[in-house]
Amino acid sequence: MGAEKPMSLIFTYGTLKQDFPNHPLIQSLILTGDANYLGVHHTLHKYPLVCGPHRVPFLLNFQGQGHHIRGELYSVSKHGLDRMDELEGTSRGHYERLPVDLVTVEGDKVVGAEAYYGHRSYAMELWRRNGEKGFCEYSEDKAKGYVRRGDRDQSVGFLEHILLFISSSSSTSN
Template identity: 60%
Template sequence: MVAEERKESTTTTLIFTYGTLKRGFSNHTLMQDLMRTGDASFVATCQTAEKYPLVCGPYRVPFLLNMSGSGHRVKGEVYAVSLSGLARLDELEGTSRGHYERLPITLELDNGDGDGSCSEGLKCAEAYYAHNSYAMELWKKDGKKGLKAYTEKEVKGYVKRKDRPQNLTFLDHIQLFVNSPSSH
């Protein structure tokens, strides 16, 4: 029985981070907290095995869109996260509120030589995708271009949740963004 409990407590899920949870970005403090408590560990830098759209929405918030075959192979980081750590990430990403959906993704791990090839081959992980209720609208708003990576360039203009207008929900902000006149 003790062995089963130990196995349950060490169960981890591989999570692909492509935006503000990456090292050097504003929400990485949550990942650092999870690593301090043993609820997450860095695995590798990686990129998606297939092309996906990565776009910036309202307040320069990054969104990965679950539309494989469009966009680019997206660069990011993968972490092994415990069940309790996953609950904290789900809360941040608003999975119960229709903000993001945590779904499978296939990744290629970077072997460190910079050529993008894999030392360990393909890895199945999970990623937080924009909820499908508004993903296509974000893709159209982006002009169907997408990004290869969320970098310091894209983060310029990012507004932290606490600094956004509090009288609207996140979904309200998304609807206002997609319905605003295009800058393309």
């Protein structure tokens, strides 16, 4: 028998959730034993969840503002984390993987995990651009208008898309 892979707990709140565009990554990790679905959870504390350019969701690390965010919890191996970090652009300043406390839907258990937050270099401006209003769940309705990575202008980097979004006049972002 082989040794079990050490696993980390990752909270997904956006496009990595079931039935959303980036979930195939999680599915492939489940098939190789690099991820396991642990159920629906929500954040213990309130956080802002907003959309940025291309209707991409961003959890912002401003505890106490926003809503209790609903999402999915997965246990993920080191290999799985590396793949998720690549998707989330942690080495390119897109997102940061940081701690988050979660509660089961039943509210009977607090779990420490990590989540991908919009990077601190643009988070406050993104929050302001969204009128300091967010939502509690990235739903099909909130995802309407989401543009898949391959369908975006490839001559412009994702951070540049974020900066352009932030500098544009406020509109119905939520």
